[in-house]
Amino acid sequence: MVERFITKMLGITSRPIPAYASNNRRICLLDMYLIVEREGGHRYVTKNNLWPMIAKEMGFEYNEGELMRLVYTMYLDVLVYYYKFKTIQLQVQDKNVIEEETMLERNVDPRCSRS
Numbered sequence: 001m002v003e004r005f006i007t008k009m010l011g012i013t014s015r016p017i018p019a020y021a022s023n024n025r026r027i028c029l030l031d032m033y034l035i036v037e038r039e040g041g042h043r044y045v046t047k048n049n050l051w052p053m054i055a056k057e058m059g060f061e062y063n064e065g066e067l068m069r070l071v072y073t074m075y076l077d078v079l080v081y082y083y084k085f086k087t088i089q090l091q092v093q094d095k096n097v098i099e100e101e102t103m104l105e106r107n108v109d110p111r112c113s114r115s
Contacts, residue, residue, distance in 0.1 A: 019071045021060060031058055032068065033076050042077055045069075 019027040035054055039045050045054060052065030060068070 017075075019075055021064060021067060025060070027068075027071055028058070029071075029075055032072055033080075036072060036076075042072060042080070 019029060021027055032054070035057055036042055036045050039050055039054070040048075045051060046069060049065075051069040052062040055064040055068045056062050058068065
């Protein structure tokens with residue numbers, strides 16, 4: 001999913017997928033996403049400098065925390081933002097449709113709708 005989003009939606013072909021750490025170890029983006037979300041999200045983890053802890057929990061060294069932050073930003077942050085934006089956009093559209101239907105129902109003369 002991340003690969004398709006980055007290459008097809010964003011048109012970025014220069015990022016290697018899957019992501020790798022400096023020692024050619026593959027970084028599991030799903031694990032990273034789940035850990036970061038569990039810890040409060042990207043903004044909270046960054047604000048509280050929890051990236052070294054994220055790196056250690058993923059099986060890397062503490063000093064690779066900055067790499068984990070960079071990988072999250074390059075691969076997942078924009079995807080999460082896009083998903084949340086689309087979700088809110090759909091909710092607003094649904095709300096508008098419901099409001100329009102309600103307005104139409106209120107404007108209908110009840111005497112005309114009886115058979």
